[in-house]
Amino acid sequence: MSDSATGGPGGRDPRIRLSDVAARAGVSNSTASLVLNGSGPASASTRQRVLDAAAKLGYAGPDPRARGLRQGRSGIVAVVTEDALGDAFRDPINLAQLDGLADGLGDGGPSLLIIPGAADDPARVSSSPFDAAVLVGCGVGILDTLELLRRRRVPVIGLEAPHADGVAAIDLDNVEGARALAEHLRELGHHRVGIVTLPLGSRRTSGPLTPGLEAAATAPSTRERLDGVRQVFPDAPGWIASASSIAAGYEAAAALLDGRADDGSVGFAGVESSGVRVVGAESSGAGAGAGSGSAVSARPTAILAQSDLIAIGVIRAAEERGLRVPDDLSVTGFDGIRVDGLTDHDLTTMVQPARAKGEAAGRAVLAALADPDAPAPDPVLFRTTLHRGATTARARV
Amino acid sequence: MSDSATGGPGGRDPRIRLSDVAARAGVSNSTASLVLNGSGPASASTRQRVLDAAAKLGYAGPDPRARGLRQGRSGIVAVVTEDALGDAFRDPINLAQLDGLADGLGDGGPSLLIIPGAADDPARVSSSPFDAAVLVGCGVGILDTLELLRRRRVPVIGLEAPHADGVAAIDLDNVEGARALAEHLRELGHHRVGIVTLPLGSRRTSGPLTPGLEAAATAPSTRERLDGVRQVFPDAPGWIASASSIAAGYEAAAALLDGRADDGSVGFAGVESSGVRVVGAESSGAGAGAGSGSAVSARPTAILAQSDLIAIGVIRAAEERGLRVPDDLSVTGFDGIRVDGLTDHDLTTMVQPARAKGEAAGRAVLAALADPDAPAPDPVLFRTTLHRGATTARARV
């Protein structure tokens, strides 16, 4: 009875160690370790004595730090995002992916360490222990970070991240999805379409989509979705949303519908950028006669939004201007988040298997951990499926 | 030139260690450590040699596991939730808190390890290294986990979590907020009000709010908000939502508006639970005459929802039944998430400083880490403020 362990909990005594348990049970450290981990044979009596001692002392289990050092792994997987935490997970599609990732890692599997803002502070990945890293939705702003991860000899999985040497890629067929959506609109007779893109890179600037900016886009999904649209509508004007959010979509659509997309980009109806200010239907009433050519009916008849949240914002902006969706304006989204009562509309969109992508990433992590010497596997490509909702209709001439 | 370090990156060679750097620089381990951490004086030339060696070898910095073991801390803070990941962060209010927490921990501060589903699997907290734990939005399902955390001698911060010995509490004045909201409705002349609550405990059951269930509610915020309402409307019937989501709010409101809240709970207008089926205005048309007493106008004139997401679902259910908000039905929320275009309505709600709460938790973590021997500080109480939106109006008699 010389120890005070049976005293009240929460004391200031140091944490109970394995050696304390072993001593009390009258066995060696290693025996205690074997018993507590179930990783070795032990006689029933020894076993019982160790377990009793552990229970009596309130042993919390092996210190994860020490165990991690010894075993060379920490049971942690890092989730690295370029953006700040709030920005990265505001869009439910990312949460769905994260959910899938947690599932894919399994029940007893590693836990998730969130490392946001890697673009601004690459060194963050150097300070915490983890056995693998998953890059989610990153652009090239992540490359510095990637270099550090390589030095750490940590397997890296990219979820719609830039392809790079040694990175196991989980991809989405954004190009085909976006192309199909655009094709859908063309089949409905739309010619004047506008685009609202996701941010082009890590710098969250919004504004008109100029050819220069478009060429320099670095965020993989943004650029791929843009590429898909360009196969159908090579000249459609666009606006860059500042984020994947309803508010950003609203802002962008307002700009597009009010005809502010003529700053160097190709305007609607083939209007050259000759200083002609293209005016939206509801904006000022006058001013639609000064064009250089044919019927300058500037307003788009359809808008392709690069995410569902953006699309909802677009719809709101349209309706606020007295445009009915889809009668006056067709709107498409991307992602297929279950809009869960966000809006009355059944959005036409490309549904992506976000959860499955996350799970695939989880499996890729486990595979890499199981065999660290295996080369990076081939990219896994997930496909989107078109959901024909009620926000697209035949263009009225 | 006997080493192969200048060869291509990504090789299968083991990670570079501090001793490799020290050896190459021709200094001892300790000197190299001092230089690389800037934690000790060194002559300019030594310093330079070490840095050169590190750069040349591509040293990734000290192994966080080893450093953690040695220093007794890991630079990780656990965020523990009772629910699964997706459920826990679907409501933006929780993301806002998390954002605040990340901020409160500061730039060079610890990273966040997400440990969801603690109610189902308390042992998860034993397998990963962390220096402190933040319990967010937990009920009593967390108590087993809490016991493990205590054994680990880890400081614990509770964000609207059950009060317990040694837990630094960051609270919200839910009682007063809910009371004020109810009072607001009463001042507007409402008597027949319905309640849609958050889940009562870790078991996500939805259904009518019976006195028995109400008495046994364990989730702190649910129960406090309920207590606040009860100060004003002691007998108002209610329905338990299955989650804080639009869909759950919709379901619950549908039940309430269709008069399904009479299963043992007190019905509207003082109708005793005598087998009388209270029928909503729009449901079957007939059936309103069989009551035992005065004018059985069963439909509530106001609904108090325990979260904004739920409130949005309530509004949708109401509108779908031909009820105008607020003319036919007043609806209040709770939280004050910026509804960011989710709905046309300007929701009457109690705004809570979610970000500030998270920041406070972050500061509490840092304080506890700085002085582990300090006793748990007094609870910090944040207050809500009433936002009078456009979803409440005077009751029409």
Place this chain on the structure above:
DNA sequence: CTGTTAGCGCTTTCAG
């Protein structure tokens, strides 16, 4: 079946 021994990679006294 159990004990002894040797580290995992790093930081931190303490001497020189």
Place this chain on the structure above:
DNA sequence: CTGAAAGCGCTAACAG
């Protein structure tokens, strides 16, 4: 200003 040595708490070989 630098080096030698100790050890964080645990597990994994290897003996007994």
